[in-house]
Amino acid sequence: MIDVQTLTFFAFSGLLLLSAGGVVFSRHAVSSVMFLILCFLCSTVLWLMLHAEFLGLALLFVYVGAVMTLFLFVVMMLNVKIDATKARLLKYFPFVLVLGGGLVTMLWLALGPDAFSIKKTGVLAFSEHYNNTRAIGEVMYTQFVIPLELTAGILLVAMVAAIALTFRGSQQRRVQDTPKQLMASKANNLRIVSMASEHEGGE
Amino acid sequence: MGTFLIANKVLLPEMLVFLMSLLTLMAGVFLPTRMRESSALVFAQTALWGAIALAFWGMLAGTVTLFSGTVVVDHLAFTLKVLSYVTASGVCFYAHAYLKAMKMPVLEFYVLTLLSVLGLSALLSANHFITLFVGLELMSMPLYAMIALRRHRSDCLEAALKYFVIGAMATGILLYGIALLYGATHTLGFPDVANAIPVAMHGHHLLMSFALVFITIGIAFKLGIVPCHMWLPDVYEGAPTIMTMMVATLAKIAALGMLLRLLVSVMPALFAEWQPLLMVLVVLSLFVGNVTAVKQANLKRLLAYSSIAQLSYLLLGVFTGTTAGYSAAMFYLATYVLTTLAAFALIMCFRREDGEEAVDIADYAGLFQHHPWHAVMFAIVMFSLAGMPPFVGFIAKLQIFQALLQTGPFWLVIYALLLTVVAAYYYIAVVKVMFFDESQTPLRKVSLGLGNGLLTLNALGVVMLGVQPSGLLTWLSL
Structure with a gap:
């Protein structure tokens, strides 16, 4: 019988992994950002389950609320075409799979799930007066x-x-560019147009 | 309150450096344009030399641990900090005229250098993995950005990006090792971890070995030791020479500091595991570094491969696992930094006809005929790097080999000596080109401003310390 906590944990960590994959593999930069937002939402839930309300909410407000909005704006403005890089990514994908898979298998074989002495616990229990934000603030300062x-x-x-x-000097100032003035030449600045001559005092 | 005062005294160098970096930043905003660049240099030098004086003053208090054990100031931190302040001061002197000539932003360079030095000294003082990691990041971030400061050059951008990506990966690997170690010991303070490791050895021996490998590889990336060296030649070649100088000196001080702190202070219980690990790294690097350097036509690439070899001698000192070995490694680092500063400053002195930096060895053909003193200085540097008496490089190698002979294995001594002979070949080949080859087109020498005098001092220092090394040797011994 699976209890609610376990179910929530697996649902959101599964979604977290899927959306992390979505960040890397989605066709559009904008949808990558959207998947990243989904990632953050899932991690917020996981953090909340650990009673780390401050971290969870900071992630939600600061990252999803402010940073990702800016990020989305920048990505939309840049209009990046990532199809070309995608092809290269796919070319190297087998190597990544072999190396990454090898590392994970080695870790699994050598360590196994009991190496970290992880015991399945229920929801962490804290006393009524426990304040997560205060606890973080106390060690942080x-x-x-x-x-x-x-x-x-x-x-x-x-x-x-x-x-x-990125700063390339003020663009708005009206100043003389002396080298440019000295480099001025007839060839660059004077355009001679041939046209039919005007008759003076014709009629 | 007493603790607070001690805290202030011991951490005064860092506070001064931080404050002066902010002041430099403000100088860029509020001072008139003609005064900005020189005042930035003055601020940077004040910060660094003030920090040296304050560090000596603070050291009178002896070893101090602060902030619930997150920061420690001991002899290792103190000596390496002073070494890094002196190095950074040298870099700033060499940089001033070069930055203007290369059209790099001068003010930002000093600000970022000071912040990088701040990160470095926090890293050296770290007594907790969090402090170590944050210090490492603060040290590396400015370096990535500063390489890209010559932003109209694509090779500089390429070098910056490569350094950034590899640096991020190395940081990830290091962090993963730290996480595994935390998983096994459930603590992050260095003394606590050191105490917890022998206890945790029984249950989690494999886990600990994994953590050790990840941490060591992370540091090996920062050192640029084979097999984590692929980025090094490209970054050395592509970066502006002043930045190559910085990556070759400040970043290496950080790497040795981390190595001594983590392997020797935190994981002495795992000595039987990290010694063979270091041996593999040393054997590979000595061979690849020295043999690949022989074929290089570009002086900066040659110095890159030679640095791989040089740093493996340094690792040999740590490999011995004795105090004599660690002290030898410290001395080796100090002399390597001194010699490298002079080597890259000499490269910064010369331009080709078209105004590009002279980086090919062939450019320097017949240098002795046109610029005899610079050719002599080049020879001093190269002979010192090759480890010939009476230069300081000889004393440094001698210390390493003495320490290694005490512990063995004997074949490693022979192997390292043989590859030193290979190294001598390519260093002397450069000197031969400068003194005996016919010059094609004479190189244009540019002034380094204040750096000119410093360069002479620097090269003479390589000789003087070789003749009279005892003072530095005693000061650096752990």
Whole structure:
């Protein structure tokens, strides 16, 4: 007899795996993004089942709500054609299957399901006053404050790097480009059009 | 409160570096255009030399563990940190004129360098897997971006993308190893994991071996050791030379720091497992690195393959499993970094007729006739890399071999010595081209600004440390 928890877990983790496959294999970049959103939704459910409400909701609000919307917008704007890359992906797929499959089989044979001493437990039980958000906040700003600050550094790096790699100087300024002026030549700037000559004071 | 003060004192170098990187960023916004670039250099150098002074001051407190054991400042962290600050300072001096000549954004370069150094020093101070991982990411991310800073060049973009993809994969592998280790020991702090491993050995021996292999391979990717070396020559060749210099120095300091921290401090109980693993890596890298380097026509590719070989000597030091070996590896790293800085700075000095960087060995034919001092410096660097007396590379190799002779196996000593002879061949071949071949078209020498003086000091340092290594040797011994 399968209880509700087990059923929910398998349903959503199965859906998670399927939609993760969908991200990689879908024909359109936009549907890849949609599958990614489905991925996040499934992981939210899995996290909620572990009583990690804060992480689950942060994933839902921050990623699905904000980041993925922006991402979808960018993907639609770029209009990427991924058919060409798909062909190459398929060409290498056998190697991936052999290597990945080999690794997984080796892990399975060597370790087996009991290596991690996983025991099937029911729903985790916490006391009435347990607050997930508070618990995360407490370790994050005490024990893990240095990694937290470093993560802020990573975000700063991302911002600085993104601007440095894409900013090409102000495009709107009206300034003289001296080299361009000096390079000006008759051949480039003067167009001589042959046309019938006008008669002066004809009639 | 007392703990808080100690915390501040020990972590002051990192705080200064972070603060100065932000100041540099602000300098780009608020200072007048003509002052921006030079003030950025001043800020970067202030940060790095201030951090060195603060690190020495903080070290007076001895080994300190902070924030519930997520950060530790001990002798290993301290020496490697100081080494990385000095290296980064050298890179910044060499970079200044080069960045302008190559039309790369100068300010962003310094900001990203400082942030990368911040990540590196956090990684070296890590006493917890989370700190280690976040530090590693903060160190690597700026490097990926900085390679692409010369964005109008497709080879730079290719190198950046390759480095990024391989780096991401290596990080994934490392992370998977850490996850497996966590699965076996149920803890992530280094001392706790080290204590938990002998206990967990009984039930989860295979799991632990798997974790060890994944972690070691992850680090091997960062070091660029065979069989995880395929990215290295392409990245070295494609990246702007200043970035090649950085990848060849700062990233290697990080890799040795991780190796010593993880294998020696966290997993000493698994010594019987990681020693053969390192042996396979060393035997392969010594052969592939040295033999492939012989056929290279591009100087940067040659230095890439030679770095594979050089770093395998470093691994030999770790392989011995003795304190003498670890100290020898530390000394080897310091001298390798010093010599590599000079090697790439010398390449940055020369341009072909068409303004491209002179990267082919053939370009340097007859260098001695036109630029005798630079040719001599090249010779010093190459002889040192080959491990010839009286240069510092000789002392470094001597230390490694002494440590290895104590523990054996003897055949490995012979094997490494034989391949050192092969290495000598291709290093000397470069010197031969510079001194005795007829020059076709003379190379154009460009000034490195402040880097010119530093380059001379750097090359003389390679000689001086070879004659008088005892100070550095004592300081670096663990």
